[in-house]
Amino acid sequence: MDLFTAWFNHFISYVYPSETNPVLLILDGQNTHTRNLNVILKAEKNYVTILSLPPHSSHKVQPLDKTVMEALKTFYNEEIRVFLRTNQRAVSLFDVGKLFGQAYVKVQSAERAIKGFATTGLYATSRSIFSNEDFLETAHQDENVAPATYSQPTILHQSLR
Structure with a gap:
């Protein structure tokens, strides 16, 4: 998580998001991205919306x-x-x-x-590319967390602008 936090700080310093120029950052469902409260709070403060793809689906x-x-x-x-x-x-x-x-x-x-x-299946759109099983988390990196199902990308942060 510390490495991703350092990367995110670097990202902010080079992208310069602002209220008039907000940024959408699309990430995979890695725990260091989705459960990093420091990054989520900094994103909110710096006009960055983080969109997390469902786990194990980026391919x-x-x-x-x-x-x-x-x-x-x-x-x-x-x-x-x-x-x-x-x-x-x-x-x-x-x-x-x-x-x-x-x-x-x-x-x-x-x-x-x-x-x-x-x-x-992104173009031309094909709804058959994903099965219901594709949205189930197949590997749990944190065994204390119950498996989750996903039907759409999860927005971790969305500021009211």
């Missing part, structure tokens, strides 16, 4: 994770493998940009991004 609502980022990891790992085989030396900090760029060129396409939205 279903992040379209680029499903198609672009997964492929990018695969292509980047392949670029590194080829580099290591060809150069017979470790990848240095100076090689990363070139290798990442080569992988990115292979991945980036409108078709792949569009497929990500279709795969997650």
Whole structure:
């Protein structure tokens, strides 16, 4: 929780939310995010609305994770493998940009991004992407807390502005 609080303080100092420029921060359902009273209170004071996605569902609502980022990891790992085989030396900090760029060129396409939205059911909307079981918390990080069911994202804080 301390690490997330430090991150949130850094976030506030760079984003500059205000009454005339409020910020929406969307987070996964991690306990350090959803049960961090210091962050929730600071968000309220600093015009930040925190929206928490249902636990264990972020993989279903992040379209680029499903198609672009997964492929990018695969292509980047392949670029590194080829580099290591060809150069017979470790990848240095100076090689990363070139290798990442080569992988990115292979991945980036409108078709792949569009497929990500279709795969997650975000566009065109598909109500069958999620089952009722998807909204049940499958792993309890805090065994003292009873399992919860979720039917929609939880808004942790919403200021009256």
